[in-house]
Amino acid sequence: MVRETLNLFAAQLPNFEQTEKIAITTCDLVQSIANLRNSAAAAHGGRKRSIPPSKLEALLAIEISEDLAASLLLMLHTYKYPDDSNVIGSFIDKTDAMESYVDVNDSGRYVVDSPQCNIGYNVIQSVVQSVDYEVKKLPMNQNIDAEHIKEIVTDFLPKDAKFEGMESNQMYKFYSEVHDTYYSAIFTDLNPGMILTISSFDEAIYGL
Missing domain, CATH: 1.10.287 (Helix Hairpins)
Known part of the structure; x- marks a missing residue:
C-alpha cells in the first residue's frame, strides 16, 4: 500500500x-x-x-x-486535490466578493464583478467546469499581450498546466500532466477589452 x-x-x-x-x-x-x-x-x-x-x-x-x-x-x-481552489476541476471556494446564481441542484454560476473585470465561474455540483474572464476597459491585443493572456489563463488551471500552443487564431491550448487533461482558452476581442472562456479541452467538440 x-x-x-x-x-x-x-x-x-x-x-x-x-x-x-x-x-x-x-x-x-x-x-x-x-x-x-x-x-x-x-x-x-x-x-x-x-x-x-x-x-x-x-x-x-x-x-x-x-x-x-x-x-x-x-x-x-x-x-x-493538488490544486488551489477555484481552478478548472476544483471545488468552488466562495469568497465574500462572489455573487452566487446557483439552483437547487448545486449547479449555476458564481460571479466576481469589478469596474476592471468580470469573472464568472460555471459550476456543476460545486465543481468548476469553466471560467469566463472579461476585461472591460483595457485594450487587449493578442500579438502584444500574449504572455499576459497566458498568465491570466494559468491562474484558473491546475498548478502544473503548461501552454501547448495555439489550436487556432483565437484558441490557446494547455496541458496538465498530473491530471492528464488538456484545457482551452478561447479569446474574444471586445475592443476595448476581451473575454477568455477557459475550460477542459474536448477534441470531439472542436472536431480535432
Missing part, C-alpha cells in the same frame, strides 16, 4: 527515482513494525513463547507508525 500510494505521485515528483528508493526502505520499515506486532501474543504469536515488546519498543513503533500514516494520508489528499 505504501508503494502504491507513492507511485500515484510519479507526475508530481521531479526526483521520483530517489523517492522510489525511499518507498522501498519505507516498506521494509513497515514490515519490521508488522513483524514486531505479529510476534506478540496479542496478534499472531504463540501464547507461551512470545515476548511482548517493551514500552520503549512499542513507543518507537507507535511514533513511527503515526508519523508515517499521517504523512501518507496528507500525500493522498494532496494527490486527489
